[in-house]
Amino acid sequence: MSDGIAISVDSVSQVFRTRRQSLHALDDIELEVRDGEFVTLVGRSGCGKSTLLRIIAGLLPASAGKVRVHGARVDAPRRDVSLMFQRAALLPWRSVIDNVLLPVEILKLDARVHRARAEELLALAGLEGFEGRKPYELSGGMQQRVALCRALVHDPSVLLMDEPFAALDALTREELSLELQRIWGEHRKTIVFVTHSIQEATLLADRIVVMSPRPGRIARILEVNAPRPRSLGLTARAEELDRISAELHELLFARELQAT
Amino acid sequence: MRHLTKWVFELDIRFLGSVPPTGEDELRGKVLVGAALAMLAAVALVSAASGSQAREGAGSKRALTSITYSTSFGNFGRDAYAWVALEKGYFRDAGFDVKIVPGAGSVAVAQAIAAGSVDFGPADVAAVALARAESGVTVKVVALIQQNTMAAFLALKSSGITKPTDLAGKTFADTPGSTVAVLLPLYAKRAGFDASSVKFVPSSPQALASLLVAKRVDAVGQFTVGIPTFRAATGQEVVSLPYAKVVPGLVGLGLLASDKMIRERPGDVKKFTAALLKGERWAIDNPGAAGAILNKYVPLQDPKIAADELKIMKKYAQTPDVRARGYGLVDKKRIASTISIVNNFFHPKNPASLSQLYAPGFAPSK
Amino acid sequence: MSAEITIPPGTEERLLGRRAAGAAASILLPTLTIVALVGLWWLATIVFDWKPFLVPSPKDVWNELVAQRHRLPGHVEATLVESLEGFGLAIVLGIPVAVAIAYSRLLESTIYPALIALNAIPKIAIAPLLVIWMGFGSGPKVTMVVLICFFPIVISTATGLKSTPVEFVDLVRSLAASPLQQFVKVRFPAALPFVFVGLKVAISLAVIGAVVGEFVGATKGLGYVIVASGQNANTSLAFAAIVLLSLMSILLFYALVIAERLLVPWAGQDKQ
Numbered sequence: 001m002s003d004g005i006a007i008s009v010d011s012v013s014q015v016f017r018t019r020r021q022s023l024h025a026l027d028d029i030e031l032e033v034r035d036g037e038f039v040t041l042v043g044r045s046g047c048g049k050s051t052l053l054r055i056i057a058g059l060l061p062a063s064a065g066k067v068r069v070h071g072a073r074v075d076a077p078r079r080d081v082s083l084m085f086q087r088a089a090l091l092p093w094r095s096v097i098d099n100v101l102l103p104v105e106i107l108k109l110d111a112r113v114h115r116a117r118a119e120e121l122l123a124l125a126g127l128e129g130f131e132g133r134k135p136y137e138l139s140g141g142m143q144q145r146v147a148l149c150r151a152l153v154h155d156p157s158v159l160l161m162d163e164p165f166a167a168l169d170a171l172t173r174e175e176l177s178l179e180l181q182r183i184w185g186e187h188r189k190t191i192v193f194v195t196h197s198i199q200e201a202t203l204l205a206d207r208i209v210v211m212s213p214r215p216g217r218i219a220r221i222l223e224v225n226a227p228r229p230r231s232l233g234l235t236a237r238a239e240e241l242d243r244i245s246a247e248l249h250e251l252l253f254a255r256e257l258q259a260t
Numbered sequence: 261m262r263h264l265t266k267w268v269f270e271l272d273i274r275f276l277g278s279v280p281p282t283g284e285d286e287l288r289g290k291v292l293v294g295a296a297l298a299m300l301a302a303v304a305l306v307s308a309a310s311g312s313q314a315r316e317g318a319g320s321k322r323a324l325t326s327i328t329y330s331t332s333f334g335n336f337g338r339d340a341y342a343w344v345a346l347e348k349g350y351f352r353d354a355g356f357d358v359k360i361v362p363g364a365g366s367v368a369v370a371q372a373i374a375a376g377s378v379d380f381g382p383a384d385v386a387a388v389a390l391a392r393a394e395s396g397v398t399v400k401v402v403a404l405i406q407q408n409t410m411a412a413f414l415a416l417k418s419s420g421i422t423k424p425t426d427l428a429g430k431t432f433a434d435t436p437g438s439t440v441a442v443l444l445p446l447y448a449k450r451a452g453f454d455a456s457s458v459k460f461v462p463s464s465p466q467a468l469a470s471l472l473v474a475k476r477v478d479a480v481g482q483f484t485v486g487i488p489t490f491r492a493a494t495g496q497e498v499v500s501l502p503y504a505k506v507v508p509g510l511v512g513l514g515l516l517a518s519d520k521m522i523r524e525r526p527g528d529v530k531k532f533t534a535a536l537l538k539g540e541r542w543a544i545d546n547p548g549a550a551g552a553i554l555n556k557y558v559p560l561q562d563p564k565i566a567a568d569e570l571k572i573m574k575k576y577a578q579t580p581d582v583r584a585r586g587y588g589l590v591d592k593k594r595i596a597s598t599i600s601i602v603n604n605f606f607h608p609k610n611p612a613s614l615s616q617l618y619a620p621g622f623a624p625s626k
Numbered sequence: 627m628s629a630e631i632t633i634p635p636g637t638e639e640r641l642l643g644r645r646a647a648g649a650a651a652s653i654l655l656p657t658l659t660i661v662a663l664v665g666l667w668w669l670a671t672i673v674f675d676w677k678p679f680l681v682p683s684p685k686d687v688w689n690e691l692v693a694q695r696h697r698l699p700g701h702v703e704a705t706l707v708e709s710l711e712g713f714g715l716a717i718v719l720g721i722p723v724a725v726a727i728a729y730s731r732l733l734e735s736t737i738y739p740a741l742i743a744l745n746a747i748p749k750i751a752i753a754p755l756l757v758i759w760m761g762f763g764s765g766p767k768v769t770m771v772v773l774i775c776f777f778p779i780v781i782s783t784a785t786g787l788k789s790t791p792v793e794f795v796d797l798v799r800s801l802a803a804s805p806l807q808q809f810v811k812v813r814f815p816a817a818l819p820f821v822f823v824g825l826k827v828a829i830s831l832a833v834i835g836a837v838v839g840e841f842v843g844a845t846k847g848l849g850y851v852i853v854a855s856g857q858n859a860n861t862s863l864a865f866a867a868i869v870l871l872s873l874m875s876i877l878l879f880y881a882l883v884i885a886e887r888l889l890v891p892w893a894g895q896d897k898q
Contacts, residue, residue, distance in 0.1 A: 057800055058800075059796065059799055059800060076802065077799055077800045077801065077802045078802070079801070079802060081800075082800070083796070083797070083800040085793055085796060085797075087793045089791070089793035089794055089796070089797045091794070091811075091812065091815065091816075092892035093815050093818075093890075093891075093892055102797075102801075102811070103801050105811070106798070106801045106802075106803045106807050106811065107801065107802075134891075134892065135892075136892055
C-alpha cells in the first residue's frame with residue numbers, strides 16, 4: 001500500500017489555454033505529504049494553490065505530471081479524499097444532519113452506523129441540538145462547521161480544504177481554526193489546507209508550503225515545530241510561531257516586491 | 261455634389277468634436293437645420309394634399325363622411341352588392357367614404373351597430389327582434405334586403421339528411437348569433453322534432469365548410485344562397501332544408517341602423533340606404549359582373565360562385581312587389597307578422613313592438 | 627449564540643400585533659382595491675348610460691351569476707379540468723425534454739430551435755384545425771393548453787438544471803457521485819425554484835389556452851359560455867363568465883404559490 005506517504009505530487013504542471021493566450025498556473029510542482037500530516041499552502045493570489053488542490057482532488061486533470069494518493073494514481077475524485085470549500089455548500093433543502101449524511105448516501109454506506117457518527121461529529125463541533133435545523137437558519141460559521149462534519153462523516157483519510165474560513169469574519173475564523181485543530185487532534189487525518197492567512201498557516205500547519213505566482217511554483221517549505229495545541233492567547237508559547245510568522249511575512253511580501 | 265457632402269461632413273465633425281464652432285460653422289448649421297425643416301414641411305404638405313385628393317375624387321370639393329358597413333356574414337356573393345355600391349361610386353356620390361368589414365351573423369352585426377363600431381349592416385329581422393326583446397339591443401330596420409328569409413340548414417348529401425325531422429339527435433355548427441341557431445326552437449316545433457336533441461356548436465364563419473367536410477358536424481346553419489359555395493368548398497353535393505318551408509312568412513335580412521343614428525342623422529341614413537339598395541339592384545341584375553367586382557376586392561372569392569349566390573338570391577330579393585315599388589320594400593304587415601311569430605314563440609321579457617324595430621321613411625313601404 | 631439583552635416589556639405583544647396587522651393588510655388592501663374598482667365600474671355605467679348589452683353594470687353581472695347558478699358550475703368544471711389536464715400533461719412532457727436539453731449539447735442544439743419555432747406559431751391560428759382533427763371534445767382544448775404551457779416549463783426547468791451553483795457541483799463531483807445521483811440529490815432540487823417560475827407563468831396561460839380552444843368549437847366550458855352568450859347579446863353572461871375565469875386563474879396561481887412555499891421553502895431565504 002503506501003509507505004507513509006499519503007499524497008505525492010510528481011512534476012505537476014498546469015496550463016490553461018484560452019483562444020488568445022495560455023496561462024501557466026503551475027510549473028513543475030514536487031511535493032510529498034505524509035500520513036497524518038497537516039500541510040498548508042500559502043501564497044498570493046494567482047500562485048496556483050487552489051488549482052493544485054483541485055488537481056490533487058481529482059477534479060482537474062493535470063496538464064503534465066502525476067499525483068498519487070496512497071500509491072494510487074489520481075485521475076478522478078476518490079472516496080477517501082474529502083473536500084471543503086470556501087462556501088459551505090450545504091444543500092438548503094436538507095436539514096443539518098441530512099447534509100452531514102450526504103456522503104453516506106452517495107457512497108452507499110451503512111446509514112445507521114454513520115448516523116451515530118454524524119451526531120457525534122456535530123456534538124464535537126458544538127452543534128448539538130441543531131440536527132433538525134435548516135442551513136439558512138445557521139450563521140456562516142455554523143454552516144462551515146456542518147460542512148466540516150460532512151467532510152469527516154465517512155472517515156476519509158485525506159482532507160483537502162480550500163480557504164474554508166475565508167468568507168467568515170476574523171473572530172469566527174480564528175475560532176474555527178482552533179476547532180479544526182482540536183478535531184484534527186482527535187481524528188487524525190492528512191490535511192492539505194489552502195489559505196491566504198499567515199496566522200492560520202502558522203497556527204495549524206506541520207509544514208507550510210509557500211508558493212509564488214506567475215507561474216505557480218513552490219518557493220519555500222517551512223517546518224513548524226511548535227508544540228500543540230497552539231493558540232494565540234495568553235497561555236500560548238508564541239516565540240516559535242512568531243518566528244515562523246515573521247519569516248512567512250518576509251517571504252510573501254519581499255518576493256512580491258522583487259517580482260515587480 | 262461632392263462639395264456639398266464634404267461641407268455637410270465637415271460641419272458634423274466640427275460640432276461633434278472638441279473644436280469650438282466658428283461663425284462660419286454656425287451659419288452652416290442654421291442653413292442645414294432650416295433646409296431640413298423646409299423639407300419636412302414640404303413632405304407634410306404634399307402628403308396631406310395627396311391624401312385628401314384620394315378621398316375627394318376628381319372635381320369634388322367637400323369632404324366625405326366616413327362610414328363603416330358590416331356584411332351579414334363573411335365576404336360571400338350574397339353581400340357583394342355592398343362592394344358594387346363602392347366600386348360604382350354610389351357611396352361616393354352620396355357623400356360617403358365606406359369601409360366594409362366582414363360580419364359574423366345577425367346578432368353580432370346588431371350588437372356592433374348598437375355599440376357604434378359599425379354604422380350599418382344587414383341582419384335577420386326575426387333574430388334582431390329577439391335580441392331587442394331579450395337584451396334591449398337598440399337597433400332598427402330601415403329597409404329589407406330580402407323579402408323572404410334565406411335561412412336554411414345545409415348538409416352533405418352523403419349524410420342522409422333529407423327532411424327536417426332527420427335533424428333530431430344531430431350536431432350542427434353556425435355562428436352563435438345566426439338566424440338558424442337563434443330560431444332553431446321555433447323551426448323544430450313547427451317541423452315536429454325535439455330542439456334539445458340537436459347539439460349546436462358555436463363556430464366561426466370560416467370553419468363551417470371544413471367542419472362539414474371533416475364530418476365533425478352533420479349540418480351547418482347557412483343561407484340557401486350558400487349552396488354553391490359549400491358545394492365548391494366541400495367538393496360534394498349539398499342538400500338544404502330552408503326555414504321558409506317550415507316557418508313561412510318570415511322576412512329576410514333587414515338593413516339595420518342604430519336608434520341613435522336614426523335619431524341624429526336621418527339624412528345620412530336615407531342617403532346611405534338609397535346608395536346601398538342601388539348597389540343591390542345592380543348586383544341582382546348583373547350577377548356575373550358583381551361577382552367579378554367582389555373578386556377584385558376579395559381575391560379569395562371565386563367570382564363565378566359569387567355570381568351563383570346572387571342568382572339564387574334573386575327570387576328572395578326581387579319579388580313582384582319589389583319590382584313594382586322598389587328595392588328595400590318593407591311590407592308592414594309582413595314584418596309585424598315576423599315579429600309576432602317570434603314573440604309568441606319565445607315569450608321574451610320585453611316583446612319588441614313594430615315601432616321599436618322598424619323606422620319608416622328610409623325605403624319604400626307598403 | 628444568543629446574547630443577554632433586556633427586552634422592554636410589551637415588546638413581544640407589539641411585534642405580534644404588527645405582524646398580524648401586516649397579514650391583515652396583505653388581504654385587506656387587494657380586497658379594498660377590487661371593491662373600489664368595481665365601484666368605479668358601476669359609477670361609469672350609470673354616468674355614461676351604457677346599455678347592458680354593451681357594458682353591463684356589476685349588478686347585471688351579479689344577477690346573471692345568480693340566475694345561472696345551477697348551470698355555471700358545470701362549465702367552470704369543464705374549463706378547470708381542461709386547464710389542469712393540459713397543465714399536468716405539459717409538466718409530464720416538458721420536464722424530460724428539459725432534462726434532455728440540460729444534459730446534452732447535441733439535443734440542445736437540435737431541440738431548442740424547434741421549440742422556439744413551435745412556440746412562435748400563434749396558437750389561435752391552429753385552434754380551428756385542432757377541432758377539425760380532434761372534434762368538439764376536450765382533446766383540442768387540452769392540446770391548446772399543452773402547447774401554451776410547454777415552452778415556459780421547458781425553458782425554466784432547463785435553465786434551472788444548468789444553473790446549479792458551482793459549489794454544489796464540486797461537492798457531488800468530489801464524492802464521485804454518479805450522474806443519476808447528482809441529478810436526484812442536487813441538480814433537480816436546486817432547480818426547483820426555477821421550475822416553479824415556469825409553472826407559475828404556465829398556469830396563468832393554461833386557462834387562456836382552454837378558453838381559446840373553447841372559442842372555436844365547444845359545447846361546454848366558460849369560453850363556450852362567452853361565445854354562446856352572443857346568441858342573444860347577453861353581455862352580462864359573458865362578463866359573468868369572465869369574472870369566474872379570472873377567479874379561477876387567481877386561485878390556481880396562488881395554489882402554486884402555496885405549493886412552492888411548501889416544496890421549496892428555502893427559495894428567497896437570505897443566503898449567509
